[in-house]
Amino acid sequence: MSAQILYCMNVPPSGSSDKHMEDYLNTLFDRCEHGFIEIRRPVSQGFWHSEWISLDDQTLPMFPNDENVFIGVATRKNKYEGGGRNNLFQIPAVWLDIDFKFTEEVKAREHIKEFSLKPSMIVHSGKGLHLYWLLENPAEPEDIRKIEEVNKNLARHFEGDKKTADAAHVMRLPGTYNQKYHPAPLVTIESYTTDKVYRIEDFNFLHLPSPPTQTQSAATDKNNESYVDLLYGVEKGNRHDALIRLASLCKRIGTSKDETKKLLLHWNQNNPEPEDEKELIYQIEDIYSRHSQREEYSETIQDYTSVIESSVMHLPAFMHKTLPIRPYIINPLLKKGELIMISAARGVGKTWVALSLGFMATRQLRINNWETGTLTATLYIDGEISEDEMQDRILKLKIGRKAEQVPFYLLSSDEMRSNDKRSPNLNNPSWRSSISEYLKSHPDIGLVILDNLSSLTPGRDENKKRDWDEINGWLLELRSKGVAVIFLHHEGKGGDQRGTSAIEDNINFSIRLKRPEGYRKEDGTKFVVEFTKSRRLHGENIKSFTLKLQEEGMVLDWKVIADEEQNTEAQIIKSLKEGMKQKDIAKTLGVSASWVSQVVTKAKEEERIKRIDAVLGDDEEQIKDASEAEEVEIGDDVEVIEE
Structure with missing residues (x-):
């Protein structure tokens, strides 16, 4: 310039x-x-x-x-x-x-x-x-x-x-x-x-002294996520999560509480915006005060025979019981009292989706075949995003849309910490009970969105089912009261939700957001919506689709990109039929060579049953006599790239 x-x-x-x-x-x-x-x-x-x-x-x-x-x-x-x-x-x-x-x-x-x-x-x-x-x-x-x-x-x-x-x-x-x-x-x-x-x-x-180093065995957790980068400082939105992970690591490897305080006070100075020292000390005290093994139930042995006697029902009596119809909050995705998990890798767009679903519950909105059902007041509990970033995102989503018709409430952990308040910790039964009491005193709230499990359950061992059981019990309690819950979770290295699979046991839907094949950074917020568990929906309602958040004028809106991967697969098949090599196809279409190889393998398996022309969608007029038409196989003469 x-x-x-x-x-x-x-x-x-x-x-x-x-x-x-x-x-x-x-x-x-x-x-x-x-x-x-x-x-x-x-x-x-x-x-x-x-x-x-x-x-x-x-x-x-x-x-x-x-x-x-x-x-x-x-x-x-x-x-x-x-x-x-x-x-x-x-x-x-x-x-x-x-x-x-x-x-x-x-x-x-x-x-x-x-x-x-x-x-x-x-x-x-x-x-x-x-x-x-x-x-x-x-x-x-x-x-x-x-x-x-x-x-x-x-x-x-x-x-x-x-x-x-x-x-x-x-x-x-x-x-x-x-x-x-x-x-x-x-x-x-x-x-x-x-x-x-x-x-x-x-x-x-x-020069600022380098942060203390950890041994390799201590620097990596069960998900192979390195702690070393955290020691050099993190952004404000990730600061609380990093603090909890580092303090939990110190406790696991036997570092004393006082030494952990010294270490993390030093680490805090490496953050672009240091954590409040009172909050830092409180979180360390909280982690070290917990028992490494949770106490067994100390409840006095009771006789529940009378409870069972009064609760068992003859099947005809149960079938004649009049039950209220659970309305759709988001049609056909979410009914009153249902549980949904949305998982994705960091930075894919979980929060954008969660905020949009909150908007859909509180005002008229449609994304693909999801649309507003019964308007439902919503409580969004955020444990990660900084106040200014959250304001910016909400403002961008509000512009050009209808005003909320029922309340959309926000509980921001960052706002609470900035005012020297304790931030939500769902590991703590007092916090769970307090949220339940708040919902009881605000009966208009029928949807709670938790963003996200990692930030709102600090110190929890994600790989242990027992650590999840208490939180799961609380979610089931909310479900029984008719409160729907959408919670966000990070994706692990293998592409599945991180930690114990027990998280998916009681939920109605598990939705994974993943980058589409050929994704580039300039594509921005763009991902494939994929159902990995569905209890109620089937067929077209759980078919994967691609979403892209794009700006049109001053308005941010979701654009549905239909069958993008299927169209790319068809282009790969067509190019193979025309004699192109896999590496040239990958370069031309801007996709990975490994994915081209996967498409080839899949097509070869399908070709044992179906003609390649059908896969390619050739015009029926070109295949006048299927019995006389030459069978075209994608097979032995196709070069396969060795990975």
């Missing part, structure tokens, strides 16, 4: 608020070539909205003087995948936020004066300073960890805010007003230059 490519809609006079904005953008993004700048600001009802400026566009929006406006330091690849780490494109600088509430201004300016690497740009945020050191060449996504380590080291050196070290962080935009204070001060540039540029290596003298 060349200098001065960005300018405001009205060319401002020197010294105006718009001039600060212009100078900031031209200085920060001078060396960036392509991508989008994310500008984030609040909208109605407390939600945040992102606006996207292409580096190829020469216009900037105008912002009201009464709003907080923030900007992503890193450019984004596109405007469809949000402002998270996975969408970062180029990072033009390292940075630091100094808040005068915690560091005196005089002391901060002395540190800046004494620091050997002079900032390329200093922004006065109203009650603090934002310092930027421009990079000679913008960093790429593979450098994210290095950028965040430098940012954390700068924050430590200057006694700044460690929470702003995340590479996807947004900072206040100069030329706008800081609405945290009254009167709201203007965010201004104190100094800037494009002549002072640095390399990431120039900051190595601020």
